Structures are given as structure tokens and as C-alpha cells.
Amino acid sequence: MSGHVRLRDLTVQAADGTPLVAGLSLAAGPGTPLVLLGETGSGKSLVLQAIMGALPPHLRRTGEVVLDGQPLPEGRARRGLWGRRIALLPQEPWLALDPTMRALAQVAEVYRLVRGMPAPRSRAEAEQRLRDLGIEEAARLYPFQLSGGMAQRLALAVLRATDAPLLLADEPTKGLDAARRDEAALRLRDEAGRGRTVIAVTHDIGVARILGGHLAVMLEGRILEQGPSERLLRDPAQDYTRRLIAAEPSQWPTQWRAPSIAPPRPAGEAVVEGRRLGKRFQDRAVLREVDIAVGRGEVVAVLGPSGCGKTTLGDLLLGLLPPSQGEVRRAAGLAPWRFQKLYQDPPSAFAPHQSMRDALRHLGRRHGLAPTLFEGLRDRLRLPPALLDRRPAELSGGELQRFALLRALALDPVFLFADEPTSRLDPITQQEVALLLRGLVSERNLGLLLVTHDAMLAQRMADRVFTIEAARLLPAGRAG
Amino acid sequence: MGGNAWRVLRPLLSRLGQAGLVALLVGCIGFALMHALPGDQAFRLAAERYGPDIVDARAAAAMRAELGLDRPLALQLLEWLGRVVRLDLGRSLVTGEPVIQELRVQLGYTALLAGMALPLSALIGLPLGIAAGLWRGRWPDHAVLSLAVLLRAVPAYALGLALMVLLSVRLRWLPPGGFEGWAELVLPSLTLALGLAAVSSRVARESVAAVAASPVLAFARWKGLSERDAVRRHGLRNAAIPVLAVLGLQLIGLVEGILIVETLFGWPGIGHALVHAIFARDVPLVQGTALIMGLGVVLLNAAVDLACLLIDPRRGRQAA
Numbered sequence: 001m002s003g004h005v006r007l008r009d010l011t012v013q014a015a016d017g018t019p020l021v022a023g024l025s026l027a028a029g030p031g032t033p034l035v036l037l038g039e040t041g042s043g044k045s046l047v048l049q050a051i052m053g054a055l056p057p058h059l060r061r062t063g064e065v066v067l068d069g070q071p072l073p074e075g076r077a078r079r080g081l082w083g084r085r086i087a088l089l090p091q092e093p094w095l096a097l098d099p100t101m102r103a104l105a106q107v108a109e110v111y112r113l114v115r116g117m118p119a120p121r122s123r124a125e126a127e128q129r130l131r132d133l134g135i136e137e138a139a140r141l142y143p144f145q146l147s148g149g150m151a152q153r154l155a156l157a158v159l160r161a162t163d164a165p166l167l168l169a170d171e172p173t174k175g176l177d178a179a180r181r182d183e184a185a186l187r188l189r190d191e192a193g194r195g196r197t198v199i200a201v202t203h204d205i206g207v208a209r210i211l212g213g214h215l216a217v218m219l220e221g222r223i224l225e226q227g228p229s230e231r232l233l234r235d236p237a238q239d240y241t242r243r244l245i246a247a248e249p250s251q252w253p254t255q256w257r258a259p260s261i262a263p264p265r266p267a268g269e270a271v272v273e274g275r276r277l278g279k280r281f282q283d284r285a286v287l288r289e290v291d292i293a294v295g296r297g298e299v300v301a302v303l304g305p306s307g308c309g310k311t312t313l314g315d316l317l318l319g320l321l322p323p324s325q326g327e328v329r330r331a332a333g334l335a336p337w338r339f340q341k342l343y344q345d346p347p348s349a350f351a352p353h354q355s356m357r358d359a360l361r362h363l364g365r366r367h368g369l370a371p372t373l374f375e376g377l378r379d380r381l382r383l384p385p386a387l388l389d390r391r392p393a394e395l396s397g398g399e400l401q402r403f404a405l406l407r408a409l410a411l412d413p414v415f416l417f418a419d420e421p422t423s424r425l426d427p428i429t430q431q432e433v434a435l436l437l438r439g440l441v442s443e444r445n446l447g448l449l450l451v452t453h454d455a456m457l458a459q460r461m462a463d464r465v466f467t468i469e470a471a472r473l474l475p476a477g478r479a480g
Numbered sequence: 481m482g483g484n485a486w487r488v489l490r491p492l493l494s495r496l497g498q499a500g501l502v503a504l505l506v507g508c509i510g511f512a513l514m515h516a517l518p519g520d521q522a523f524r525l526a527a528e529r530y531g532p533d534i535v536d537a538r539a540a541a542a543m544r545a546e547l548g549l550d551r552p553l554a555l556q557l558l559e560w561l562g563r564v565v566r567l568d569l570g571r572s573l574v575t576g577e578p579v580i581q582e583l584r585v586q587l588g589y590t591a592l593l594a595g596m597a598l599p600l601s602a603l604i605g606l607p608l609g610i611a612a613g614l615w616r617g618r619w620p621d622h623a624v625l626s627l628a629v630l631l632r633a634v635p636a637y638a639l640g641l642a643l644m645v646l647l648s649v650r651l652r653w654l655p656p657g658g659f660e661g662w663a664e665l666v667l668p669s670l671t672l673a674l675g676l677a678a679v680s681s682r683v684a685r686e687s688v689a690a691v692a693a694s695p696v697l698a699f700a701r702w703k704g705l706s707e708r709d710a711v712r713r714h715g716l717r718n719a720a721i722p723v724l725a726v727l728g729l730q731l732i733g734l735v736e737g738i739l740i741v742e743t744l745f746g747w748p749g750i751g752h753a754l755v756h757a758i759f760a761r762d763v764p765l766v767q768g769t770a771l772i773m774g775l776g777v778v779l780l781n782a783a784v785d786l787a788c789l790l791i792d793p794r795r796g797r798q799a800a
Binding site: 052083084091092093097098099102109113114142145159162 | 694695696699718792793797
């Protein structure tokens with residue numbers, strides 16, 4: 001099946017001529033994954049779309065994509081290669097699988113409609129593909145009944161059915177928690193091991209490390225450096241690559257000493273406390289008999305995979321949800337807005353049509369705050385005044401999250417619930433925001449509840465770490 | 481399989497409960513409203529039965545005694561409810577015929593009208609909506625939007641009158657009213673259908689636009705499916721889900737439209753009958769008609785529920 005790909009001087013330009021990908025030349029072959037590593041906006045996803053021939057219509061591409069010695073045809077003819085010579089593993093496969101079709105049918109239709117096999121044989125082949133990936137029990141299920149990891153395996157089964165020699169993967173681990181992320185990366189490496197040519201795009205160094213092969217670090221549409229993955233990650237030549245590697249939570253400096261097992265209560269007085277908290281949604285108990293207390297000047301982290309109830313716990317403590325059992329006590333004599341929340345997805349926490357200046361002015365008017373207060377906080381959060389006249393869509397995730405932080409801090413909170421505050425941010429920005437948060441906790445003596453699925457991040461940031469398992473809150477060991 | 485049967489049964493049972501509630505509410509509210517209307521019921525009934533010229537206080541008193549209208553209102557209501565439980569809608573106070581008899585013919589006419597208007601609205605609204613969704617932001621989209629806003633903004637009676645003036649009076653293509661044959665059916669069903677299509681075209685537009693840009697359709701193409709297969713197998717069903725759900729809501733608008741349109745075009749359906757019965761203060765007929773209409777809406781909604789269950793597996797199933 002071969003699958004040797006060569007990009008020659010690939011350039012993608014915006015409508016106004018701004019280069020988004022500038023003169024990229026790369027090669028990839030069977031067995032050795034090619035990994036493009038970079039932040040949001042580095043142009044790495046555009047490279048995949050250019051190979052696929054699926055660039056948005058307002059972008060212009062020049063340069064050549066050569067597959068097995070032949071330049072790929074343009075326009076509609078390229079589409080004839082989809083599912084035959086080129087396959088693309090979509091970002092967040094659970095959104096790309098048809099929610100109204102059973103798993104088996106989504107694989108079988110490739111055999112039936114793309115490869116023209118008779119129906120019974122298509123089904124048999126599809127069943128075999130599901131078995132290969134260990135999800136045969138999912139055959140009669142619909143995508144919404146699958147976990148994230150299973151949905152990803154189903155998408156892979158579909159792509160194996162195509163038998164295309166070239167497999168592209170766009171952020172293959174987006175939206176998966178740490179354990180699932182490693183599994184997904186390993187599975188993709190297996191695809192390369194089966195003799196396919198794999199080109200993957202990621203912002204996650206952990207994923208690049210597992211995939212191995214050949215690594216190209218991208219910044220602003222260019223390749224900064226490239227080479228064998230192992231050597232490059234061990235001994236990067238560029239300062240940017242070094243910063244990217246240092247931004248991984250496991251590489252952060254450890255500044256805080258903590259006991260190996262988290263004590264159940266804070267050292268000082270608690271600002272928020274939940275006693276024997278329970279929460280049920282319909283028939284499902286999400287939390288059971290949870291005792292938790294957050295004190296001033298400390299970070300308490302709650303770990304757990306998606307859907308385990310950790311966000312619910314924070315919302316209970318804030319009073320955004322009523323508990324089914326137990327009680328929540330907040331420090332007496334404080335206004336309700338001094339207990340604040342930092343949301344996971346910054347763009348959805350702002351009104352899309354409102355500039356930052358207006359958003360802050362409204363907040364100031366509502367609570368009678370002096371404009372000078374905002375200026376001081378803005379400096380502290382390193383947000384230049386020029387950003388004030390922008391709307392949420394015109395700000396980066398990191399900038400917007402810092403505005404969200406500014407908005408919360410302006411109300412002089414004693415307690416902040418940060419719900420996966422950095423999971424949508426690029427690694428270097430993640431590190432900045434996380435360290436900033438940690439610094440503010442000591443500086444302003446506030447209690448921070450951090451909810452995350454990233455164990456390393458929790459260990460680097462928190463004084464006490466807990467996990468949620470089977471609806472119960474348990475103290476977690478800490479590597480320090 | 482037990483879980484699957486329950487998945488279908490549960491919404492049907494809840495609709496059944498709803499039907500009971502509708503019967504109770506429609507009966508009580510209809511009864512209360514009829515008695516809250518100004519004018520003497522016995523007088524109006526006598527006028528309807530014997531003609532308005534020969535009615536006097538004596539005739540009205542005789543009427544009152546004959547029909548037992550002087551009994552306490554609560555008793556009259558309870559009597560009606562008791563009969564409804566035994567599936568007996570009572571007799572018309574004007575003609576003395578059983579209400580069910582009176583309604584049987586009229587219901588057929590209304591079913592004909594609704595049965596014509598609904599497919600017609602789908603035929604008009606869905607292709608326009610799909611075209612607007614596929615070419616969103618371009619001229620077909622703008623044209624369909626303007627048309628929908630215009631049709632939605634005009635009340636049904638004004639739209640009906642406009643069509644009547646244009647197609648019957650000016651162009652003389654169609655009869656303006658009556659019920660001799662198919663030609664008479666065209667104008668009222670077109671009036672109803674246009675009002676419904678104004679909404680369904682918008683929903684179809686949004687739904688098609690969302691699906692066309694969704695990762696589901698993109699992945700279907702990336703798998704290697706032809707555009708036709710991708711749309712047929714992954715586009716249509718996903719786009720149909722919200723359209724179908726809105727259809728359930730539209731049925732309420734259909735009832736309202738039927739009242740107005742039937743009266744306007746003199747179509748002898750139950751909407752027409754209801755208006756007449758209200759004028760005559762024929763309380764059992766009003767209650768019976770309203771009840772049939774209410775139950776009709778519940779029944780059609782149950783059918784929509786079933787259709788939604790059929791095309792959307794997420795309904796009534798546990799997620800991961």
C-alpha cells in the first residue's frame with residue numbers, strides 16, 4: 001500500500017495575502033509517524049487540511065503535495081482519494097460520528113459504499129474491524145453510548161476499513177483525559193506500526209513523546225526545527241522548543257512541599273466547607289458523603305476523569321446547585337459574589353458582542369468599583385490596555401482567561417472555584433495562567449478549588465490533592 | 481428488548497395521561513367561558529331553534545325548563561364529565577342530535593383540510609428551507625427569509641382574504657368558498673399551508689445549515705462516501721430531527737388556523753361548527769368540539785413523538 005508523502009514548498013495564504021503556512025517542505029513514509037507540534041495558530045492543522053484538499057475556500061494554497069511519486073490532483077479530483085488513498089482521523093471523534101447510526105453500520109458502509117462489497121461481507125468485515133480494536137461489544141450501540149476512548153477506536157475502525165495508506169490525525173487526543181490520551185497516542189503509533197504513513201498534529205508534548213518518529217516544531221506557519229523525535233525532545237536547539245518542553249507540568253519547578261497524603265482539613269479556618277454532601281441527577285448518584293473544606297491561602301485540587309462529578313462538587317460549594325444531601329457552609333458575613341468561579345471555556349463565559357472595556361464598566365457600575373482598581377489588576381495580570389477594546393473572539397484563550405480572572409478578582413473574592421481553567425490553553429499559556437493563579441492565592445490569601453483531569457498539574461499547583469472515585473472523595477498521594 | 485419497548489411505551493403513556501388532562505381542562509374551561517358570555521342561553525337557543533322572530537320570554541322559559549338549564553351550573557358540568565367518561569358527548573341543544581353524530585361529518589372535512597395543508601406546507605417549506613440552508617448567506621437564503629417573515633407577519637384571515645381576492649376574484653381560477661369538490665379545498669389549505677411553511681422553512685434552514693457544516697458530514701465525506709451517499713445516509717436524518725420536533729409545536733398553530741380558515745372560506749369542518757355553536761350557546765356541542773380538537777392535537781403529537789423516536793436513537797436511551 002506504500003504511502004510516501006512529500007510536501008514541496010507548501011504555502012497557505014489568507015485572502016489578504018498573509019502567509020499562514022510559509023514554504024513548508026517535509027517528507028513522511030510508512031512506519032515512522034510524522035508529528036507536527038505547535039500552538040494554536042501555528043498553522044499545523046492547515047498543513048493537514050492542505051494535504052487533504054479540504055482548506056476553507058477563502059484560503060489559497062501553493063506548492064505541491066506528492067503521494068507515491070505523483071502530485072495530488074486539485075479540487076474535486078482530490079476528493080476521489082478520500083477514503084481510498086488518504087484518511088483523516090477527526091478531532092473529537094464523538095462529534096464526527098453520526099449520532100443516529102449504530103457503530104457497526106458506520107464501519108460497514110465503507111465496505112459497502114466505498115469498496116463495493118456485498119452487504120453480508122461488509123458486515124462481517126466491519127465486525128472483524130471492531131474486534132481488532134477490542135470494541136466488538138459496541139457494534140449495536142450508538143456513538144452517544146460510547147466513552148471518548150471507545151468513540152476514538154470506532155473512528156479508527158472506520159479508517160482501517162478504508163485501508164488508505166496515508167492516515168492524517170488532527171489533534172487526536174483533544175478532549176481526552178490524561179490516561180485516555182496516552183492510550184489514544186499509543187493506538188495511533190500502532191497504526192504506523194501496521195505499515196501506514198501517519199501524520200499527526202498536536203500541541204501536547206506528551207503525545208509527541210509517545211508517538212515518537214519524526215518531529216517538526218511549528219511556530220507562526222514555519223518549521224522551527226525538525227528531527228528524530230527522541231533526540232529533539234531531549235536536546236532541542238531552539239529556545240522556543242525548550243520553553244515548550246519546560247511548560248509541561250511534569251517539568252515545572254516544585255516550590256511547595258506537601259505531605260504524601262492530603263490531610264482532610266485545611267491548616268487554618270475554612271472559607272467554604274461541605275459536609276456529607278451528596279448529589280443525584282435523576283437515578284444516578286454523582287457524589288456521595290463528600291466532606292471537603294477549603295481554607296484561606298491554599299489550593300485544593302480535585303482530580304478525576306470527565307463526568308466524575310468534580311465540576312458538580314465545585315458548583316455545590318458555590319451554591320450554583322442545591323445538594324441532594326448534606327450541607328454547605330460558607331464563611332459568615334460575606335456577600336455571595338465574593339465566592340467566584342473561573343470557567344473552563346473562556347469564550348463561552350463572555351458576551352460575544354461586548355468589548356472588554358464595556359464588560360468591565362458594567363461590572364464596575366453594578367458593584368460601585370473604582371476604575372483605578374481595574375487598572376491595578378490589569379497591570380498585575382499583564383493585560384495591556386490595547387486589549388480593552390477587543391471583543392472575546394479577537395482575544396486569545398490565555399488573554400481571555402486572564403480577563404475572566406480579572407473580572408473575578410475585582411470582586412475581592414475569598415474563594416475561587418477554577419473549573420479546568422487551563423485545559424483549553426496552549427502549553428506555554430497554561431503554565432503562565434497556572435503560575436499566576438498560584439501566586440494570587442498566596443498574595444490575596446484566597447482559597448482556590450482547582451478541578452482538573454491532569455494529575456501532574458494538580459500536583460504542581462495544589463497544597464492538597466483529592467480524587468473522585470465511584471462518587472466518593474478520596475485523598476490522593478502526592479509525588480511532589 | 482424490555483428497555484426498548486419501554487422507550488416507546490413511556491412517551492405514549494404520558495400522552496395518554498395528557499389526553500385525560502386535556503379532556504378535563506377543555507371541558508371545564510369551555511363550560512366556564514360559555515357561561516361567562518353575556519346574553520341569556522335559553523333565549524339564544526330558542527332563537528336558533530325556532531327562528532329569532534317568534535322568540536319571547538315564554539319560549540325561553542319553556543326552553544330553560546325542557547333542557548334543565550336552571551339547575552346549578554356545577555351539576556350541569558358534573559353531568560357532562562360523567563357522560564364523557566362513558567364516551568358520550570351528549571346531545572346538541574339546538575338540533576337534539578347526538579353531538580358525536582354532528583361532529584362525525586365535520587371532522588371528516590377538517591381531517592381532509594388538515595391532511596391537505598400539512599403535506600402542502602412540507603412541500604412548500606422544506607425545499608425552500610433546504611435550499612436556503614445549503615446556500616446560506618446568498619440570495620436564495622435572503623429571498624426565503626423575506627418571504628417567511630412576510631407570511632408569518634400576516635394573520636391567517638388577511639392572508640386568506642388576499643389569496644381569495646387574487647386567485648378567485650381577480651384571476652377567477654378558483655372558487656372563493658363552499659365545499660363542492662377539490663377546487664374548493666385549494667384556497668383554505670393553501671392559506672393554512674403558507675402560514676405553517678413560513679415557520680418550517682426557517683427551522684429546516686437552520687437545521688440544514690448546521691448539519692452541512694457539522695463534523696458528522698465532513699467525516700462522512702472523508703470516509704470516501706460520495707456527496708449523495710453522505711447526505712442521504714448522514715445528512716437528512718440528522719437535519720430532520722429538529723424539523724420534526726417543531727412540527728409537533730406547529731400542530732397547535734394548525735388548530736388555531738383551522739378555526740379562522742374554515743370560517744373564512746365557509747368550509748364545513750369542526751372549526752366552523754365550533755364558531756356556530758358558540759353563537760348559538762350550544763354548550764354540549766362547544767365542549768364536544770373543543771374536546772375533539774384537543775384530543776386531535778394530543779394524538780398528532782403522539783404520532784410526532786413516535787416519529788422522533790424512530791429517527792433519533794438518543795431519545796429515551798441512556799448515554800455512556
